[in-house]
Amino acid sequence: MAGRDGNTENRRILVTGSTGFLGSRIVREYRDRYQVSAPGHSEMDLCDEASVKAYMEAAKPEIVIHCAAVSDTGKCQEYPAESWRINVEGTGYLARACAREGAKLIFCSSDQIYFGSAGMEPHREDEEVNPAGEYGRQKLEAEKRCMELCPDSVCLRLCWMYDRERLLEKEHGNFLTAFLQALKEGREMSYPVYDYRGITDVRLVVEKLLQAFCLPGGVYNFGSENEYNTYETVRRLLEGLGYSTEKLKKNETAFAGNPRNIRIHMGKAEKFGIEFPKTLEQLLSANERLL
Numbered sequence: 001m002a003g004r005d006g007n008t009e010n011r012r013i014l015v016t017g018s019t020g021f022l023g024s025r026i027v028r029e030y031r032d033r034y035q036v037s038a039p040g041h042s043e044m045d046l047c048d049e050a051s052v053k054a055y056m057e058a059a060k061p062e063i064v065i066h067c068a069a070v071s072d073t074g075k076c077q078e079y080p081a082e083s084w085r086i087n088v089e090g091t092g093y094l095a096r097a098c099a100r101e102g103a104k105l106i107f108c109s110s111d112q113i114y115f116g117s118a119g120m121e122p123h124r125e126d127e128e129v130n131p132a133g134e135y136g137r138q139k140l141e142a143e144k145r146c147m148e149l150c151p152d153s154v155c156l157r158l159c160w161m162y163d164r165e166r167l168l169e170k171e172h173g174n175f176l177t178a179f180l181q182a183l184k185e186g187r188e189m190s191y192p193v194y195d196y197r198g199i200t201d202v203r204l205v206v207e208k209l210l211q212a213f214c215l216p217g218g219v220y221n222f223g224s225e226n227e228y229n230t231y232e233t234v235r236r237l238l239e240g241l242g243y244s245t246e247k248l249k250k251n252e253t254a255f256a257g258n259p260r261n262i263r264i265h266m267g268k269a270e271k272f273g274i275e276f277p278k279t280l281e282q283l284l285s286a287n288e289r290l291l
């Protein structure tokens with residue numbers, strides 16, 4: 001079975017969502033080392049189980065990295081039925097096909113599952129959760145389907161990811177490109193005080209996914225821990241880079257009265273040797289390449 005022996009060279013890997021932020025970077029990194037297939041909508045329509053089944057039967061992947069999703073939380077909130085078909089039902093079709101074909105499924109879930117949970121401690125995978133947003137609810141239901149239909153699935157609760165570069169024309173800015181742009185233009189920047197979350201370098205996620213192939217089936221937090229709120233993260237980043245914090249403003253409106261805490265605890269994945277540097281540590285370690 002794929003990855004069980006730790007040898008992943010030349011494996012057949014299927015990546016869904018390969019035109020997206022994460023999927024495109026996975027394909028770029030893996031295509032010279034593995035046999036990568038990256039079907040678009042027209043080749044494998046996630047909303048159509050027959051299409052998923054047919055593609056999987058033909059491609060016979062050993063590992064499936066499932067990145068395709070409606071990943072915009074606002075869109076999920078606005079179009080719950082349409083996004084449910086892709087995020088939940090599509091994931092279920094893929095999980096069933098993986099079980100049938102004996103493929104290891106790596107499902108990209110999200111830390112948004114913890115949005116709505118009480119407490120200010122970093123969250124662990126075995127906590128009871130009740131996501132406040134539609135996107136988080138969909139990811140939680142998709143995880144359940146993965147585990148029911150294909151118990152060997154690995155569901156990774158990813159954090160907010162960034163990169164220094166824009167790989168695709170259509171890509172929106174991310175945390176780091178937006179920060180660097182504001183810095184370059186000398187613009188005012190505002191970040192929320194009542195928001196606690198991990199922010200992770202996407203290149204580390206792509207690199208450490210290789211270790212995830214060998215994980216036993218289950219749900220894992222997968223990204224950087226962060227002890228600071230988002231405003232404080234940026235304040236310390238500016239200071240660490242040697243910049244003035246004069247243009248940095250506190251956003252005290254977002255999540256006021258009910259702070260959002262979606263920080264992850266990495267203890268479970270760390271038991272399997274998967275470690276990420278903390279958010280600020282990673283941002284500052286890239287210092288010389290940032291500016």
Ligand SMILES: NC(=O)c1ccc[n+]([C@@H]2O[C@H](COP(=O)([O-])OP(=O)(O)OC[C@H]3O[C@@H](n4cnc5c(N)ncnc54)[C@H](OP(=O)(O)O)[C@@H]3O)[C@@H](O)[C@H]2O)c1
Pocket residue numbers: 016017018019020021022023040041044045046047066067068069070071072086108109110111158159160161162
């Ligand atoms: N980015 C983050 O910070 C972050 C954080 C936590 C979790 N995640 C999760 O990680 C995964 C990857 O995120 P991302 O930022 O790379 O997402 P993204 O940039 O929005 O890309 C989503 C991908 O899904 C594809 N897709 C959408 N609907 C589809 C359908 N019906 N059939 C086939 N493909 C479809 C899109 O194809 P088109 O381009 O052709 O529409 C695109 O390639 C997602 O599951 C997301 O929820 C992301």
